[in-house]
Amino acid sequence: MTRGSSITQDFKDMIDNPQYSDIEIFCEDGVTLYGSRAVLAARSEVFNGLLFNGMKETFQRQISFPEIKSCAMKIILEFLYTGSIEEVIFDNDNLVETNLAADYFQLPDLQKLIIENLKEAFEEQEVENQNTINNSPELLSVMISKIPFHEIELIEERSVDDQLLNFLADSVARIHFDDISLSKFSIQALKYVLSYTYNFNKPFATPEYLVFRFAALLAAHNIDLETYNLVDTRLPDLDVIEESLEEEIEFNNKCEFNRIRPKIYQFLLPIIKFIDFRRIDGKILSKIIEPLGLIPNSIIIDAYRYYSTNKKNLPATRGMVKLYWDEGECGGHIYVISRGSVATTNHQYYENIKANFDISNNGTYEWDIFIEEIGQLEICVGVHANSKFNYDLFGGCQKNTWLLSSAGMLYSHTGNIIMGFKFGKGDRITLQLNMDKHTLVFSFNGQKLFITELKKKSRYYPIISLNHPARVRLFPHLKYV
Structure with missing residues (x-):
């Protein structure tokens, strides 16, 4: 030049x-x-x-x-x-x-x-590369480590407004904690993220039980591998926790766990007050968490008291849940673009994909689906209950599935119903799932269409059934209504 x-x-x-x-x-x-x-x-x-x-x-x-x-x-x-x-x-x-x-x-x-x-x-x-996460956990850990000790408490009390610190905390909150490397995230950084998001309506990706699980594993990781393995066996992931709750749990190495419990407790102590145990299912509290002896009794009692007073837990995830289509749970020809928000397929027959988040706690949840392109056959949107599901088979013919089709049909396990209306390209479908009344409300471009009843005591996943050249956008945040 x-x-x-x-x-x-x-x-x-x-x-x-x-x-x-x-x-x-x-x-x-x-x-x-x-x-x-x-x-x-x-x-x-x-x-x-x-x-x-x-x-x-x-x-x-x-x-x-x-x-x-x-x-x-x-x-x-x-x-x-x-x-x-x-x-x-x-x-x-x-x-x-x-x-x-x-x-x-x-x-x-x-x-x-x-x-x-x-x-x-x-x-x-x-x-x-949608399968990798950004390095905000590591950057936040480094930044926190540079803060003088006497300023730490001011930051945790939100008395210091550091825009970069808060930006990194927001970024970490949007990452599911299962995807964060324990070796690249510090206890102090986790404490700041949890204090920064506690009781604030910010996007957050991780259910509260998994927040506690991650904190306990991070504490154990800072001690040694043996401690990590002991904690890992006592805190199952949500994918298998139902099995743990249905059977009597008998852990090995009880004496060894009792020996290292005080060390884990010391690591967890500064974090515990920023974990909201009111968001964790009562069965998980009583059968999984309370027996560990890592949480003060007063906190456990407060969570039980909240449930007994309100007859429900708070939503399982703090703030706004970030939704995206789950590439690990879909048919073989479906692929996801636009950072997980859009699902499409090159397959001429039906395949299914579910969202990343399961809805199991009481309350009312709402999300939007926008039809960017219609398929050669109909598109279906709805929910699936926690049972076996074949992602390569049309969802409308499978058990424990409730799907509204673009051709005006409601498919459900109790029978199919002709609804008398159609939706297509450019339309927005809103789904509102009421876990207290066990109902699913479908709305079409802002107008309520109908209500259908669901099974009780189930865990639900947002799903769609689509075929080439359909493109369906999932809006990013699950609302707690």
């Missing part, structure tokens, strides 16, 4: 260039960078005060920043010279340092750019 054709490029060429510099910047790690007094002072009040205050820095060629690393100072210089950080890739080494440096130099616009940069990087990563 010719000199003079782009002021941004010309200033970028001046960054850390001794030829155009009149000041040397000494960094914490011993690296020397070069800058222009005029540019730095014009772009930063802090630099202006340091370089033109009449003190020694005004007359010397060197200025020292013993608490700022060169990786962060380079990004500071790029922002001051160009107003952007387009080519910066943030990692564990430079993210926290740059944020602290931006705060020191009073550059709130840079702090906003840091968040925008991370947001774009996370979104690009999701689009390119």
Whole structure:
């Protein structure tokens, strides 16, 4: 590019260039960078005060920043010279340092750019590979580790509003905890995410029982492998927990678990108050969690008292549940795009796919499905109860399934009903599942259509049945009505 054709490029060429510099910047790690007094002072009040205050820095060629690393100072210089950080890739080494440096130099616009940069990087990563998660758990852990001990409690009490810290906490909350590596997430970071989202209506991906399970496994992981294995055997995943609840549980190594219980308890103690046990099914509390002896009796009693008073638990997941089509639970020709929100297929016959979240607690839940493209045959939307399900067979002919078809038919285990209306491309179907009354309400473009009765005491999954070239969008958040 010719000199003079782009002021941004010309200033970028001046960054850390001794030829155009009149000041040397000494960094914490011993690296020397070069800058222009005029540019730095014009772009930063802090630099202006340091370089033109009449003190020694005004007359010397060197200025020292013993608490700022060169990786962060380079990004500071790029922002001051160009107003952007387009080519910066943030990692564990430079993210926290740059944020602290931006705060020191009073550059709130840079702090906003840091968040925008991370947001774009996370979104690009999701689009390119939906099976991987972003590194926000690790970044948050590093950031928390840099916070002075005396400021930790202020942050947990929400007395400190750090936009980057909160952005990372929001990002972690959107990830199912089963997908987070225990070796890359700290106890303090988990504590902050749970305190930040407690009693706030924020998107959250993990049911509360699995929050407790993850916290216990993380505590055990910080002790040793043997402790981890002992805890893992006592806290089954939700996929198999029904079997555990139906049979008498007899654990081995009771003496060994009793020996390491105090260590686990000490790790869990700072986190327990930010786990809402009112969201965990009473059977799981009494048969799985309470026998562990890791939770204070007062907390367990409060959860039981809430249920006895209200005759129901709170929703199983705090905040707003993030919904997406589950690529691991679908027919062989279905594939998912748009970060899990759109399901489509190249197969001419029916196949099924379910959403990632199962609905089992009391309360009323609502979600929307938008028909982007209709199939050659009908499209069906509805729910499936917790029983065997064949994803390669039309859902409407299977047991424990309630499906509304685009051709105007309601398929259910009690018989099929002709509804007398049709839906198609561009229509929105809203489903409202009432777990207290055991009913499913279908609405069509905002108007209620009908109510159908469901089985009692079941676990339900949102599902669709589709065929080529159908495209069906699942809106991202399950609402608790």
